[in-house]
Amino acid sequence: MDAPREPVIIAEQGGLVVAERGAEVLVFDRGNGPSEITLFVLVVITLVFGGFGVISVFSDLSSGTTPLSGVIGTLILAVGVIAAVAMYFCAKGIRSRKRRPLTAFTPVAVFDRAQRIYRDGAGEVVAPLDQVRFERRLQLTSSSPKLVAVSPCGDRVLKRGNPFGGGIGDLDQVLNAVVHSYRG
Known part of the structure; x- marks a missing residue:
């Protein structure tokens, strides 16, 4: 056949x-709708947590404040990095669905x-x-x-x-x- x-x-x-x-x-x-919304949320989380995390870590290193603020900054940065990795895989999934032939989908x-x-x-x-x-x-x-x-x-x-x-x-x-x- x-x-x-x-x-x-x-x-x-x-x-x-x-x-x-x-x-x-x-x-x-x-079927990209939920993935596109998830990708947008992950971009926002990456930018907010990653940005604040980087600023917190460098601010702590340059000012020499208490170790607790450095730990908190590192945790915030880690959340941003984890969101960036999840964002990469989410975008990769969207791209792979776009490359699939249309016959793989039900009309x-x-x-x-x-x-x-x-x-x-x-x-x-x-x-x-x-x-x-x-x-x-x-x-x-x-x-x-x-x-x-x-x-x-x-x-x-x-x-x-x-x-x-x-x-x-x-x-x-x-x-x-x-x-x-x-x-x-």
């Missing part, structure tokens, strides 16, 4: 990929332009493609919008954007153009 053909990437934003494979438009989520949505249907990631038919449009909507818990497929059968969230991964960009416009302009 042949391996599935690798889709061609049309657009990518914040771990969400819009790709094309023949008459199908596939939407993949690389969030499949828009079959030849058969004119919208299927979910499990392959279940959701709606006729002519009745689907894509919108960005506000989220109550984030400053970034979410990407939604709107159909008479209900709204389906394709991706919840987060400010640490770049949000959803203009993927709503890309999907509207690519899905509805096919004349195969």
Whole structure:
């Protein structure tokens, strides 16, 4: 049995990929959201604890104050170093997911332009493609919008954007153009 053909990437934003494979438009989520938030928190911890730790240690060495302040400065610096190491591995994980082929991920949505249907990631038919449009909507818990497929059968969230991964960009416009302009 042949391996599935690798889709061609049309657009990518914040771990969400819009790709094309023949008459199908596939939407993949690389699942980077939690990792991107974790990476941001680790960067902040590294900068704050590492910066204060370095200043505390050098201040203690130059002024010769009590040994307790040097120990505290060293502990603060150690937290910053540990956060930097964790940050490195977190970023490495994000990069490795980005290098994985799209066929390693399950699509969030499949828009079959030849058969004119919208299927979910499990392959279940959701709606006729002519009745689907894509919108960005506000989220109550984030400053970034979410990407939604709107159909008479209900709204389906394709991706919840987060400010640490770049949000959803203009993927709503890309999907509207690519899905509805096919004349195969």
